[in-house]
Amino acid sequence: MASLSEEVLLVLKKVRQKKQDGTLYLMAERIAWGPEGKDRFTVSHLYADIRCQKISPDGKAKVQLQLVLHSGESTTFHFSNDSTARKDREAAKELLQQLLPKFKKKANKELEEKNRMLQEDPVLFQLYKDLVVSQVISAEEFWANRLGGLNNTDPAVCNSKQEVGISGAFLADIRPQTDGCNGLRYNLTADIIESIFRTYPAVKQKYCENVPHNLTEKEFWTRFFQSQYFHRDRINTGTQDIFTECAKQDEKGLKSMVVQGVKNPLVDLQSLEDKSLDEGYGFSTPLPSTSNCNRSVKESSNYAIIKRFNHHSAMVLAAGSRKGETDQGSETSSTDGNSRDSDLFQPPIKKVKLQEAIEYEDLQREDGPKTVALNLKKSDRYAHGPVPLQSQKYTTSQDIINSVNHVRHEMTNYTPNLTQVLTSAAATTAIAALSPGGVLMQTGVHQTINQMVPSDFQGELKHLYSAAGELLRHFWSCFPVNSPFLEDKLTKMKSNLERFQTTKLCPFQDKIQRQYLNKNLTAHLEQMLQAAYSKFHIWQTRRMMRKT
Amino acid sequence: MASEDEISLLVIVVDVNPIWWGQQAQREPQFTLSKCIDAVMVMANSHVAMSRTNKLAVIASHCQDSHFLYPRRSHGNGDNGDDASSSGDGKYELLSVANNIMAEEIRNLMSKIEVKGNSTDTLLAGSLAKALCYINRVSKEREAGQDIKSRILVIKAADDCSQQYMHFMNVIFAAQKQNILIDACVLESDSGLLQQACDITGGLYLKIPQKVAIAQYLLWVFLPDAEQRSQLMLPPPAHVDYRAACFCHRNLIEIGYVCSVCLSIFCNFSPICTTCETAFKIQLPQMVKGKKKKLKVS
Numbered sequence: 001m002a003s004l005s006e007e008v009l010l011v012l013k014k015v016r017q018k019k020q021d022g023t024l025y026l027m028a029e030r031i032a033w034g035p036e037g038k039d040r041f042t043v044s045h046l047y048a049d050i051r052c053q054k055i056s057p058d059g060k061a062k063v064q065l066q067l068v069l070h071s072g073e074s075t076t077f078h079f080s081n082d083s084t085a086r087k088d089r090e091a092a093k094e095l096l097q098q099l100l101p102k103f104k105k106k107a108n109k110e111l112e113e114k115n116r117m118l119q120e121d122p123v124l125f126q127l128y129k130d131l132v133v134s135q136v137i138s139a140e141e142f143w144a145n146r147l148g149g150l151n152n153t154d155p156a157v158c159n160s161k162q163e164v165g166i167s168g169a170f171l172a173d174i175r176p177q178t179d180g181c182n183g184l185r186y187n188l189t190a191d192i193i194e195s196i197f198r199t200y201p202a203v204k205q206k207y208c209e210n211v212p213h214n215l216t217e218k219e220f221w222t223r224f225f226q227s228q229y230f231h232r233d234r235i236n237t238g239t240q241d242i243f244t245e246c247a248k249q250d251e252k253g254l255k256s257m258v259v260q261g262v263k264n265p266l267v268d269l270q271s272l273e274d275k276s277l278d279e280g281y282g283f284s285t286p287l288p289s290t291s292n293c294n295r296s297v298k299e300s301s302n303y304a305i306i307k308r309f310n311h312h313s314a315m316v317l318a319a320g321s322r323k324g325e326t327d328q329g330s331e332t333s334s335t336d337g338n339s340r341d342s343d344l345f346q347p348p349i350k351k352v353k354l355q356e357a358i359e360y361e362d363l364q365r366e367d368g369p370k371t372v373a374l375n376l377k378k379s380d381r382y383a384h385g386p387v388p389l390q391s392q393k394y395t396t397s398q399d400i401i402n403s404v405n406h407v408r409h410e411m412t413n414y415t416p417n418l419t420q421v422l423t424s425a426a427a428t429t430a431i432a433a434l435s436p437g438g439v440l441m442q443t444g445v446h447q448t449i450n451q452m453v454p455s456d457f458q459g460e461l462k463h464l465y466s467a468a469g470e471l472l473r474h475f476w477s478c479f480p481v482n483s484p485f486l487e488d489k490l491t492k493m494k495s496n497l498e499r500f501q502t503t504k505l506c507p508f509q510d511k512i513q514r515q516y517l518n519k520n521l522t523a524h525l526e527q528m529l530q531a532a533y534s535k536f537h538i539w540q541t542r543r544m545m546r547k548t
Numbered sequence: 549m550a551s552e553d554e555i556s557l558l559v560i561v562v563d564v565n566p567i568w569w570g571q572q573a574q575r576e577p578q579f580t581l582s583k584c585i586d587a588v589m590v591m592a593n594s595h596v597a598m599s600r601t602n603k604l605a606v607i608a609s610h611c612q613d614s615h616f617l618y619p620r621r622s623h624g625n626g627d628n629g630d631d632a633s634s635s636g637d638g639k640y641e642l643l644s645v646a647n648n649i650m651a652e653e654i655r656n657l658m659s660k661i662e663v664k665g666n667s668t669d670t671l672l673a674g675s676l677a678k679a680l681c682y683i684n685r686v687s688k689e690r691e692a693g694q695d696i697k698s699r700i701l702v703i704k705a706a707d708d709c710s711q712q713y714m715h716f717m718n719v720i721f722a723a724q725k726q727n728i729l730i731d732a733c734v735l736e737s738d739s740g741l742l743q744q745a746c747d748i749t750g751g752l753y754l755k756i757p758q759k760v761a762i763a764q765y766l767l768w769v770f771l772p773d774a775e776q777r778s779q780l781m782l783p784p785p786a787h788v789d790y791r792a793a794c795f796c797h798r799n800l801i802e803i804g805y806v807c808s809v810c811l812s813i814f815c816n817f818s819p820i821c822t823t824c825e826t827a828f829k830i831q832l833p834q835m836v837k838g839k840k841k842k843l844k845v846s
Binding site for chain 1: 764
C-alpha cells in the first residue's frame with residue numbers, strides 16, 4: 001500500500017490493466033496501479049526495475065503503454081478514457097521519460113559489470129554455473145569478493161572521464177547547402193553550437209543576452225551567419241549588427257595575446273618576419289615600422305585573413321585549456337600569464353629551459369644502489385658437482401702399464417672386420433631386451449592417465465576442482481576466527497562444502513565407478529574436503545571447551 | 549621424411565681409455581677395443597648410408613687427448629685422391645674411404661699412446677667440446693637455405709671424472725642452447741653426468757646389458773634421428789637424480805640450507821657460511837630464567 005509520505009506526481013483515472021478498470025499513480029520512486037474502488041495497489045514497479053517503456057503506435061484504436069522490466073516481464077496499461085486517452089498516455093510517457101533515466105543508471109551499472117565479467121572470463125562463468133545455478137552458494141556470496149571496489153569507486157570513475165576537445169575545423173563542418181532559390185542552408189548540430197560557445201565566449205555572452213528575450217534561437221543563428229563577423233572579410237559595417245561588439249572584443253583579445261608573448265625565453269618570435277621583396281628576390285632590410293597605412297589593399301586583406309586564422313587557432317587552444325571554467329569573455333585567460341610582468345620570475349624560467357636543453361638524463365652518471373663485494377674463501381667447492389665422494393677404484397701403476405701395453409699390442413694390427421661384428425644370438429637377445437616387455441622397456445609401458453580417462457570426464461573433473469577450490473578458499477579464509485561474522489560464514493561454508501560433496505562429487509564418483517575407471521581420480525578432492533572437515537571439527541570442539 | 553636439403557650430422561665420441569680397455573680385454577676377451585671400434589664403424593656406415601646428405605665425424609677420447617678419427621685433417625696438399633682407391637668388394641666408396649681412414653687413425657693413435665702421471669681419466673668433457681666446435685664449424689660452412697641437425701653419440705667405457713664437472717655442465721648447456729642432442733651408450737657403470745646431459749638436451753641414455761651386442765643396440769636405439777624417434781618405441785628415459793650435494797660432506801641431500809649470499813649448500817645450519825663468511829642472525833626463542841634456589845645452609 002502506498003505510504004502516506006510518498007509523493008504522488010500524477011494520477012490518471014480510467015486506466016485498464018488486464019481488463020480491469022482502475023487508476024494509475026506515478027509516484028516519486030515507483031509506478032503503481034490499483035483497481036477501481038479498491039484501496040490497495042495490485043501492480044507496483046519501482047522505476048529502478050523498469051528497463052524501458054513502449055507505446056502503441058498512434059494509428060491504433062487502443063491507446064496503450066507497456067512497461068518492460070529488467071527481469072523480462074512486462075505490464076500493459078490501457079488508457080480507456082474516451083476523451084483524454086491520448087493526452088493521458090502522453091503525460092504518463094513524458095513523466096516516465098524524465099524519471100526513468102535517474103533510476104536507471106544505478107541498477108544497470110552493477111548488472112552490466114557482472115555480465116561483462118561473466119562474459120569475459122569463461123572460467124568464472126563456469127564457476128558461476130557450477131556454484132550459484134546449482135544452489136551450492138548464493139549469488140551474493142559469489143559476488144562478494146569479486147565486485148569489490150565497484151560500488152565504492154562509482155563517483156570517482158565518472159569524474160575521471162576525459163573531456164572532449166574542440167576540433168579546429170568545426171566551423172568548416174557547417175558547410176552551407178544551397179536551398180534552391182538563392183538561399184543557403186546551414187546545418188547546425190548541438191556539437192557545433194557547443195564548440196562555437198566554448199571557443200568564442202563573446203558569442204555565448206551575446207546568446208545569453210538575446211535569446212530568448214529578443215530573438216529566437218533560429219533568428220540568432222541566422223543573424224550570426226549573415227553577419228560579417230562570421231565571414232572572411234571583417235570590414236566593420238554598421239552598428240546594427242549585434243556582433244560588431246564581438247569583433248571589437250576579438251581585436252582587443254588578440255592585441256593582448258600579442259603583448260603577452262611567449263613564456264619561453266629562448267624563443268624569439270620577433271625575429272621571424274617576412275622580409276622578402278617579392279618571390280625569388282631575396283631579403284630586404286626590415287622597415288622600421290609597418291603601420292597599416294603603408295600597405296596595399298591586397299596586403300591588408302591578407303593581413304585580415306591571417307589575423308582571423310591566428311585568432312581562431314588561439315581561441316580553440318584556449319578553449320581546450322579552459323576546461324569548465326565559467327568566466328565570461330576573459331579571452332586573455334588563454335595564457336595564464338600574470339607572472340610575466342615582474343622580472344623576478346624571468347631568470348628561473350630561462351635557467352630551467354637552458355638546463356633542459358643541455359642535459360640529458362641518460363647520460364648522467366648512474367647512482368646505482370650500493371653493493372657489497374662477494375668474498376669467497378673456498379671457491380673450489382663450486383667446481384665439484386653433486387658427485388658424492390666415492391672410493392676410487394685403486395689401480396696399481398703396474399696394472400696401468402700392463403693394460404696400456406695390452407691395448408697397444410692389440411691395436412697395432414687392427415683391421416676392421418665388419419662381417420663378424422654381431423652374432424645372431426647376441427642380436428636376438430638384444431632385440432628381445434629392447435622390445436616392449438623386455439628388460440629395458442619395463443618402466444615405459446603404462447599409459448599416462450590422460451590417455452586413459454576420456455576427455456569429458458577430464459573436463460568435469462576440472463570443473464569440480466575449480467568449484468571445490470573456490471569453496472575451500474572461502475572456507476580457509478575464515479581462519480583465524482575473530483568475529484561472529486566469521487563464525488557464521490565458517491558454519492555456512494562448511495554446510496556449503498557438504499552440499500557440494502553430495503550434489504556434485506558423489507554423482508561424479510558413481511559415474512566413474514560405473515565406467516570402471518581408475519577410482520583414484522577423486523581421491524585428492526576428498527582429501528582436501530576431509531582436511532577442511534577435520535579443521536572445522538577441531539575448531540568447534542575448541543569453541544565448546546572455551547565456552548564451558 | 550626429411551627433405552632433400554636437410555643435413556644430419558652425427559658425431560660419435562668413443563671412449564678409448566687404454567687402461568679401462570686393457571683391463572676389459574683381460575676380463576672378457578670376447579669384447580675388446582677392436583670389436584668396439586668395429587661396431588662403431590658399422591654404426592657410422594649405416595648413418596652415412598641412410599641419406600646422401602648425412603655427415604659423420606668420429607672422435608676418440610683418451611687420457612691425454614681427443615683425436616679426430618674421421619674426418620682426417622687435410623694437410624693442405626689435397627691428398628684426398630689417394631684414398632679414393634676402391635676396396636674391391638663393391639662397397640660404396642665413401643664408406644670404404646671412411647673406414648680406411650678411421651682404421652689408420654686409430655692404429656696410429658693407440659701406438660703413440662702413453663699414460664703420464666696419475667691422469668687415468670678420460671677427457672670426455674674436452675672431446676664433447678671439440679665435437680661442439682666441429683658442429684659449429686660445419687653449421688657455419690653450409691650454404692644458405694640448408695638445414696643442419698646435429699647430434700652427438702657418446703660411447704662411454706671408463707668411470708666419470710668428478711673434476712670435469714664444471715666443464716661438463718658448460719658443454720651440456722651449450723649443446724642445449726644449440727639444439728644439439730647428446731645420446732649416451734654406457735658400457736659399464738652408470739654415469740650421472742651423462743644422464744644429466746641426455747636429460748637436459750633431450751637425448752637418449754642407455755646402459756647396455758650385453759656388451760657384445762653393442763652394434764645391435766647402436767643401430768636400434770641410436771641410429772634414428774630426433775624426429776623419427778618420436779614414432780618409435782624406444783627405452784623410456786631413466787630417472788635422473790638431480791639432488792644436490794652439500795658443500796661440507798658431499799652427501800646428496802634433498803632438503804638443505806642455502807646461503808643467500810654465495811648460494812652454497814649445507815646440510816646443517818651454521819651461523820656463519822664457511823664459503824663467504826657471512827653471519828646469519830636467527831632469533832632464538834626467549835629463554836625463561838629459572839628462579840635461583842637458595843641453598844640451605846645447614
